[in-house]
Amino acid sequence: MGKAGLPVSPLAPASFPELPVIAGVEFSSGAAGVKYQGRTDVTLIRIAEGSSIAGAFTKSSTRAACVLDNQAKLAQNADTNAGAAIIVNSGNANAFTGARGLESVAAVTGAVADALGLPQNRVFSSSTGVIGEPLPHDRIIAIVGDLKAGLDEAGVAAAARAIMTTDTFPKGASATVKGDGGQIRIAGIAKGSGMIAPDMATMLVYIFTDARISAPLLQGALVGGLASTFNAITVDSDTSTSDALIVAATGRSDAAEITDLSSTEGQAFVAALHGVMRELAQLVVRDGEGASKFVEIQVTGAASEDDAHRVAMAVANSPLVKTAIAGEDANWGRIVAAVGKSGAEADRDLLKISFGDMVLAEKGWRSPGYDEEKASAYMKNQNLIIGVDLGLGQGARTVWTCDLTHGYIDINADYRS
Amino acid sequence: MGKAGLPVSPLAPASFPELPVIAGVEFSSGAAGVKYQGRTDVTLIRIAEGSSIAGAFTKSSTRAACVLDNQAKLAQNADTNAGAAIIVNSGNANAFTGARGLESVAAVTGAVADALGLPQNRVFSSSTGVIGEPLPHDRIIAIVGDLKAGLDEAGVAAAARAIMTTDTFPKGASATVKGDGGQIRIAGIAKGSGMIAPDMATMLVYIFTDARISAPLLQGALVGGLASTFNAITVDSDTSTSDALIVAATGRSDAAEITDLSSTEGQAFVAALHGVMRELAQLVVRDGEGASKFVEIQVTGAASEDDAHRVAMAVANSPLVKTAIAGEDANWGRIVAAVGKSGAEADRDLLKISFGDMVLAEKGWRSPGYDEEKASAYMKNQNLIIGVDLGLGQGARTVWTCDLTHGYIDINADYRS
Numbered sequence: 001m002g003k004a005g006l007p008v009s010p011l012a013p014a015s016f017p018e019l020p021v022i023a024g025v026e027f028s029s030g031a032a033g034v035k036y037q038g039r040t041d042v043t044l045i046r047i048a049e050g051s052s053i054a055g056a057f058t059k060s061s062t063r064a065a066c067v068l069d070n071q072a073k074l075a076q077n078a079d080t081n082a083g084a085a086i087i088v089n090s091g092n093a094n095a096f097t098g099a100r101g102l103e104s105v106a107a108v109t110g111a112v113a114d115a116l117g118l119p120q121n122r123v124f125s126s127s128t129g130v131i132g133e134p135l136p137h138d139r140i141i142a143i144v145g146d147l148k149a150g151l152d153e154a155g156v157a158a159a160a161r162a163i164m165t166t167d168t169f170p171k172g173a174s175a176t177v178k179g180d181g182g183q184i185r186i187a188g189i190a191k192g193s194g195m196i197a198p199d200m201a202t203m204l205v206y207i208f209t210d211a212r213i214s215a216p217l218l219q220g221a222l223v224g225g226l227a228s229t230f231n232a233i234t235v236d237s238d239t240s241t242s243d244a245l246i247v248a249a250t251g252r253s254d255a256a257e258i259t260d261l262s263s264t265e266g267q268a269f270v271a272a273l274h275g276v277m278r279e280l281a282q283l284v285v286r287d288g289e290g291a292s293k294f295v296e297i298q299v300t301g302a303a304s305e306d307d308a309h310r311v312a313m314a315v316a317n318s319p320l321v322k323t324a325i326a327g328e329d330a331n332w333g334r335i336v337a338a339v340g341k342s343g344a345e346a347d348r349d350l351l352k353i354s355f356g357d358m359v360l361a362e363k364g365w366r367s368p369g370y371d372e373e374k375a376s377a378y379m380k381n382q383n384l385i386i387g388v389d390l391g392l393g394q395g396a397r398t399v400w401t402c403d404l405t406h407g408y409i410d411i412n413a414d415y416r417s
Numbered sequence: 418m419g420k421a422g423l424p425v426s427p428l429a430p431a432s433f434p435e436l437p438v439i440a441g442v443e444f445s446s447g448a449a450g451v452k453y454q455g456r457t458d459v460t461l462i463r464i465a466e467g468s469s470i471a472g473a474f475t476k477s478s479t480r481a482a483c484v485l486d487n488q489a490k491l492a493q494n495a496d497t498n499a500g501a502a503i504i505v506n507s508g509n510a511n512a513f514t515g516a517r518g519l520e521s522v523a524a525v526t527g528a529v530a531d532a533l534g535l536p537q538n539r540v541f542s543s544s545t546g547v548i549g550e551p552l553p554h555d556r557i558i559a560i561v562g563d564l565k566a567g568l569d570e571a572g573v574a575a576a577a578r579a580i581m582t583t584d585t586f587p588k589g590a591s592a593t594v595k596g597d598g599g600q601i602r603i604a605g606i607a608k609g610s611g612m613i614a615p616d617m618a619t620m621l622v623y624i625f626t627d628a629r630i631s632a633p634l635l636q637g638a639l640v641g642g643l644a645s646t647f648n649a650i651t652v653d654s655d656t657s658t659s660d661a662l663i664v665a666a667t668g669r670s671d672a673a674e675i676t677d678l679s680s681t682e683g684q685a686f687v688a689a690l691h692g693v694m695r696e697l698a699q700l701v702v703r704d705g706e707g708a709s710k711f712v713e714i715q716v717t718g719a720a721s722e723d724d725a726h727r728v729a730m731a732v733a734n735s736p737l738v739k740t741a742i743a744g745e746d747a748n749w750g751r752i753v754a755a756v757g758k759s760g761a762e763a764d765r766d767l768l769k770i771s772f773g774d775m776v777l778a779e780k781g782w783r784s785p786g787y788d789e790e791k792a793s794a795y796m797k798n799q800n801l802i803i804g805v806d807l808g809l810g811q812g813a814r815t816v817w818t819c820d821l822t823h824g825y826i827d828i829n830a831d832y833r834s
Contacts, residue, residue: 061761062768134782197758241757319825320611333548336658340477344478345478
């Protein structure tokens, strides 16, 4: 069972992966009782002096107090010689909590700054859970001392658990890449399973690396990967108030500093970082509320990249497509309808729809080779690939989603209480 | 039980209404066995000579063959002295059926034209049901003779039943309005319960009136009402390939011809027509697949009308809002999140959210007068009003939707088979 008492997603990996230790990053988790009882719900992460920090956040116009605070602090271009910290709680999102919400953020990040001897503008925070309830920040502040005492470079798996809400499994991913003169390690954790339709960043994601790289270059590497990773997933078309992705680079690797993202080492680092981002994004979909199928939507031949994204998201968010997948019904007509409503340029007579290697529809109607039995058999797979070729241009986009099942209704008709 | 074997929606009216006879309009329904067995599935409607016809159709780029055909015929500005006919089948949408789909439309409308002695460009058609299967049009043509024999001005209720697919109850609405020198009667029927997020028109809707009014004026009256009726509802955010709304005015009323929509009589007619459109639109939501609650979303104070529509639809389509309503959970934080993702201009600290007369949130956080118990009690109602005031400008829009329940998954994970 996951922390919220839900059965573990059938799409979960067998176990939490072995993540490499990132020198200069320590974790500590504890139970503050913010909302949940009998589980950890706060994680403190200390990042060593000399680290670069980058971040991306939700574009929601009702974003949470901690998101606004993180954005303001990152925009200040704070002294990169100082250390940094991130404190995260689950159980309460501290979103739509007005002036009191900002006071809570100031109180919590102030307490962490005092305890760790850091400037307050290098202490970032995230809160995830219910929207609109005041955050009982005293409960978090009360355990900051204990959290500090427990800081440990090996604490990443416990941190991945403490930040879960309706998640049914903890999510981690890593990569190791050859730098100039040594290995560079990347390790990340994420939480998220509902309210997932990221817009610039998503959910809560923390990625750490020992690479030596400046904050502006790290930010560039991060932003360049968003479109094909966190902005390419959706569980339920609902964008969170609290999406936050923070990347910290400690510079403790033996490899030389990355000063150019287009160098061989720069490209290798960017590719590895994006690989970790993609894996974490896909893990969030694999823990999509009630999910029983993991679905890749490959759109090609669109008139533009924007059109490809529009079509891919229209298919991925269509409740009718998602329920057909849940019912293992090869109902490709609903994909046609989703393409039609997307607003993207489309020509019915050029449209081609395929499941895996099987072409179901082309040239404006059912493919002559269409085999209902084979199509239905394909739908029994746990991992599905839906191809939509618009036949118009070079625009392409791949996105990931899950099906819409009774489990989603169970979880969301009764989450808050 | 409805025709598809589903229990009747708890939001259904007690019975099908008494609709006034519209002189010059006859209906006949029969069982062609297009897909369903043991029920009627084809309706023929004959409209007398001298009638004006207007229409509005889906904007989907993958619209069905019959929609394309209707649009082409209406654009030809066909001779309004000739009579007209509409033939409708359920069980197969004849959408994404390529050249063969157009052949089916030509065959069916040609057979009706021959049988009734009408020019073929005055025979309109609609098909609703599964997408992507060839329409077995011979089965429809085989009963056209029987349908002709059964034409009857009193056949409207049977027609409302024959056009149902996953609908659980037949839908009708009417109005009578004082014209210049006599009464004008309006009667309409509709079908629709899933794939409902109209874009210009919706589902299948047929409205008849004995008003004397030219086709261009009738079209103007129709189009002016779309934004606040059919384009203001959503069940599941999925736009159909087959949405069609046709209005016919037979001119058989004793009232004088309406030659100006802004005259007293013109305004009364337009208001009555829009009232019938709104009632039919709301009936579609009341038959939303799996619906247990009817929800009105009132957005006010938006920076523009477009923004008001965007916010209203973001709230109405949010799976998290809809599942919270299904669970009778006053989880207004999900409404905040939906406003935030809508893309409309919003200021967290000006936003006000209310349920009925109860203000839940204002000035950036929970209202001081918020009473969880009262809010929860309100959610037990079958008809709910959610108010969102953005506090920015004059833009306002009201839309209607339903909740998202296990029933929706039941119906759609297994509809086609």
